[in-house]
Amino acid sequence: MINVILIVDDSPISRKMLKSCIPKDGGYVFYEAGDGQAGLEMYMKKQPDVTFMDLTMPVMDGVKALEEIIKYDKHAMVIVVTADVQAQSIARVMEIGAFLVVKKPPTKENIQEALAKAQEKLG
Amino acid sequence: MDQIAQITDEERDILQEIMNIAFGKAAADLAEVVNIFVVLSVPDIRIVDAADLPDYIRTEFSGFGNISIVEQNFWGEFRGNALLIFPSDSGKELISLLGDGHPVSFESQASDFLENETLMEVGNILIGACVGKVAELLKDMVTYSPPRVIIEDHPSVSMPDTLFDPENSAIILKTVFCFNERNVNGFLFLITSHNSVAWLKKALADFMEQYE
Numbered sequence: 001m002i003n004v005i006l007i008v009d010d011s012p013i014s015r016k017m018l019k020s021c022i023p024k025d026g027g028y029v030f031y032e033a034g035d036g037q038a039g040l041e042m043y044m045k046k047q048p049d050v051t052f053m054d055l056t057m058p059v060m061d062g063v064k065a066l067e068e069i070i071k072y073d074k075h076a077m078v079i080v081v082t083a084d085v086q087a088q089s090i091a092r093v094m095e096i097g098a099f100l101v102v103k104k105p106p107t108k109e110n111i112q113e114a115l116a117k118a119q120e121k122l123g
Numbered sequence: 124m125d126q127i128a129q130i131t132d133e134e135r136d137i138l139q140e141i142m143n144i145a146f147g148k149a150a151a152d153l154a155e156v157v158n159i160f161v162v163l164s165v166p167d168i169r170i171v172d173a174a175d176l177p178d179y180i181r182t183e184f185s186g187f188g189n190i191s192i193v194e195q196n197f198w199g200e201f202r203g204n205a206l207l208i209f210p211s212d213s214g215k216e217l218i219s220l221l222g223d224g225h226p227v228s229f230e231s232q233a234s235d236f237l238e239n240e241t242l243m244e245v246g247n248i249l250i251g252a253c254v255g256k257v258a259e260l261l262k263d264m265v266t267y268s269p270p271r272v273i274i275e276d277h278p279s280v281s282m283p284d285t286l287f288d289p290e291n292s293a294i295i296l297k298t299v300f301c302f303n304e305r306n307v308n309g310f311l312f313l314i315t316s317h318n319s320v321a322w323l324k325k326a327l328a329d330f331m332e333q334y335e
Binding site for chain 1: 133136137139140143144145146147148150151154155160161163164165260331333334335
């Protein structure tokens, strides 16, 4: 069951766009972080059920943050939401342990589909 | 000037995100043509007086010596100049990327020709995909001039005079990228004049409507 969602993206607008794609009646608790390092710390503190992670970020990028999160919690459910849609980038994050990759800009359809898949996986 | 001043921080953030998405698409398009991985950075959006553009560009490239510029104009509701800028010696690195990956050696004239052709090809792909994606997201349609290459030891000299019209302001969308395997850095600037601002503000508001 998904209760807690963490959104990691350096762009406040991007976080707002993503959040608006998630049903408001889902009863989710949201946390946000503006870079990979803050995202990693927030992950450890809040133990989210699902994390949406951007890749191109200052301080610590999303690839490194994903690596660190998976190292900390190998069952972490991380959905990468990125503008970097190069095949090599997608292959790399999937290899590290991302659950899914969603390309930007987010839409209600692709974000809700990703959440449904995450829900199914979590059982 | 008044309209430029009215671009809000939020509109700037939206534009930055759109540029981020657009350049991501451009990088993926290039990666499909050549076997290369493009390292992306967070785009930077600035609004400057057009008269200050030469100084801005000079400062940005002060450490580079000679530079190669691929310039392409675009017209739609969103209109302006796209400038793809590399340190001059990047051309030869790019030739080997588009070829079989081996270093190339040509007579000087042939090398210059091939270098220009390569820069234009890379510019065409990156600028076309990036401007095209911005236009698509903002529901616009743009046409392009053919790309042209300027090899210059003083960046501001060869820029079109219209860019520096003292009556104008310019929105600069800058992204820095790196071709990982080749250690080639490049800069992409989209410079649009204040004439696009009224349309841009409306287009950004329309784009965000789906996220209300």
